[in-house]
Amino acid sequence: MLYIFFIFILANALSALDIRNINTQDNxxxxxxxxxxxxxxxxxxxxxxxxxxxxxxxxxxxxxxxxxxxxxxxxxxxxxxxxxxxxxxxxxxxxxxxxxxxxxxxxxxxxxxxxxxxxxxxxxxxxxxxxxxxxxxxxxxxxxxxxxxxxxxxxxxxxxxxxxxxxxxxxxxxxxxxxxxxxxxxxxxxxxxxxxxxxxxxxxxxxxxxxxxxxxxxxxxxxxxxxxxxxxxxxxxxxxxxxxxxxxxxxxxxxxxxxxxxxxxGKGGYDLYAFLDPARAKKYTVIVQDKESKKPLSLKATIHSEFNGQKIQITKKSNTKGKFSLEVSEKLGQVMIEIQKEGYLPLFYK
Structure with a gap:
């Protein structure tokens, strides 16, 4: 079974969003x-x-x-x-x-x-x-x-x-x-x-x-x-x-x-986009281990959240030590982490 060793709340959810529907086919x-x-x-x-x-x-x-x-x-x-x-x-x-x-x-x-x-x-x-x-x-x-x-x-x-x-x-x-x-x-x-x-x-x-x-x-x-x-x-x-x-x-x-x-x-030419400010985000480290052996696991994790009512989904990959880093913006809604690996039960963390 997968085991999350340390996590608080996480995401690097800097998904691009249209602002105010003011973009056109022009610039x-x-x-x-x-x-x-x-x-x-x-x-x-x-x-x-x-x-x-x-x-x-x-x-x-x-x-x-x-x-x-x-x-x-x-x-x-x-x-x-x-x-x-x-x-x-x-x-x-x-x-x-x-x-x-x-x-x-x-x-x-x-x-x-x-x-x-x-x-x-x-x-x-x-x-x-x-x-x-x-x-x-x-x-x-x-x-x-x-x-x-x-x-x-x-x-x-x-x-x-x-x-x-x-x-x-x-x-x-x-x-x-x-x-x-x-x-x-x-x-x-x-x-x-x-x-x-x-x-x-x-x-x-x-x-x-x-x-x-x-x-x-x-x-x-x-x-x-x-x-x-x-x-x-x-x-x-x-x-x-x-x-x-x-x-x-x-x-x-x-x-x-x-x-x-x-x-x-985009709609054409230059369009306007909105992002969460990465300079205002907190950084966290996530470590994924096998629950029994404590062996680090290299895998992909999918992070789900929302920003201004828009759904956000990003993917992170842990290294050979089972670690990956994420940045959390204060502007995000609830964050859910989805981790799956062959031979293990899927894990969902909110």
């Missing part, structure tokens, strides 16, 4: 949640539009464009401050910085724009004040909880391979002191979309996407922390958060990760 990117989680702003080129615009999806309401924020050009990668009072996004609309290349063509760069929440909606966006916008592209902005620190990408016009991550600090109403982030996050392999994960009002870590070596393919998601002034080496997130395709434009809200991916099985 959806960069979900930014209101603090209460009832509404999300995202960017999309839906309805066959060549340009990307900003949209709002709220519980029980149809998706609608944010007319006073959008332009006839590209408006993308929206992000909210942690308190939900400030919105930043990137756009190449009229008013963005322009340059002329060696072939005398006008090049309009992406700049970062800012808008503020009022009782009646969002203010008309304006170029973010200070020293951030340049003749290069500034894209993928993000803010700390109160908007006093801005994180963003910058790369030369038309060359995302040279994308780097920066930050700027709000000083007397303008974002100044633009600083290149350390090489531990700026690998030189198109590191993009740095966003903070909050514990209350405090940043507990950062997520970003990178094409650095060691990923599964395309852009993958990484997690890092800052201790004092030191940025720690990023951790590559496991499957199914990352896939052989690209994962970008991540957002973090209430212990869940939301991102855009062009992985197989």
């Amino acid at each position: 959806e990117f960069s979900p930014a949640f209101y603090p209460d989680g009832k509404c999300v702003i995202f960017s999309s080129n839906r309805l066959g539009k060549p340009d990307t615009n900003l949209y709002l999806a709220c519980e029980g309401e149809p998706v609608k464009p944010l007319v006073n924020l959008n332009s006839p050009y590209h408006d993308e990668s929206p992000r909210l401050s942690g308190d939900g009072k400030i919105l930043v996004f990137a756009s190449d609309r009229d008013g963005s910085k322009e340059s002329i290349d060696s072939n005398h063509r006008i090049r309009v760069s992406f700049d970062i724009y800012i808008s503020y929440k009022t009782k009646t909606g969002w203010t008309n966006p304006v170029p973010i004040p200070g020293e951030v916008n340049s003749f290069a592209h500034e894209r993928s902005p993000a803010l700390n909880y109160d908007g006093s620190v801005l994180y963003f990408n910058r790369w030369p016009f038309g060359n995302i391979k040279k994308a780097k991550l920066y930050k700027a600090v709000l000083q007397n109403g303008k974002y100044r002191s633009v600083t290149l982030l350390p090489s531990v996050v700026n690998s030189g392999f198109a590191d993009v979309g740095l966003v903070p994960a909050f514990q209350g009002t405090t940043i507990q870590g950062f997520y970003f996407a990178s094409r650095r070596p060691g990923g599964f393919g395309g852009w993958d998601i990484y997690y890092t922390k800052v201790q004092g002034d030191k940025w720690l080496p990023p951790v590559h997130l496991p499957k199914p958060v990352n896939s052989p395709q690209s994962e970008v434009y991540l957002s973090w809200h209430n212990g869940k990760l939301y991102l855009a991916s062009n992985r197989k099985g």
Whole structure:
């Protein structure tokens, strides 16, 4: 008979889920949640539009464009401050910085724009004040909880391979002191979309996407922390958060990760997916032994649970010592472990 030597509650149930049924056959990117989680702003080129615009999806309401924020050009990668009072996004609309290349063509760069929440909606966006916008592209902005620190990408016009991550600090109403982030996050392999994960009002870590070596393919998601002034080496997130395709434009809200991916099985192009946050999970070790001989057993275990009403099923394999490791998210429902091996009675554990 199989015998579970140690177990508490377990799962690495990071199953991908559609969010709010807002995915279409076109591209959806960069979900930014209101603090209460009832509404999300995202960017999309839906309805066959060549340009990307900003949209709002709220519980029980149809998706609608944010007319006073959008332009006839590209408006993308929206992000909210942690308190939900400030919105930043990137756009190449009229008013963005322009340059002329060696072939005398006008090049309009992406700049970062800012808008503020009022009782009646969002203010008309304006170029973010200070020293951030340049003749290069500034894209993928993000803010700390109160908007006093801005994180963003910058790369030369038309060359995302040279994308780097920066930050700027709000000083007397303008974002100044633009600083290149350390090489531990700026690998030189198109590191993009740095966003903070909050514990209350405090940043507990950062997520970003990178094409650095060691990923599964395309852009993958990484997690890092800052201790004092030191940025720690990023951790590559496991499957199914990352896939052989690209994962970008991540957002973090209430212990869940939301991102855009062009992985197989979506509705088309880039779709939005939700995952339990592996950085907020507890790790456990399970040891499977023969009850009589205490001999470790190498086998496959199936773990069943649910997340947001969706059934989750994953498989783990124990090693020659009968061990396998699992991570438990606080967001999971009841977890059941199913273990079967030829010559033994099946075991189910809740």
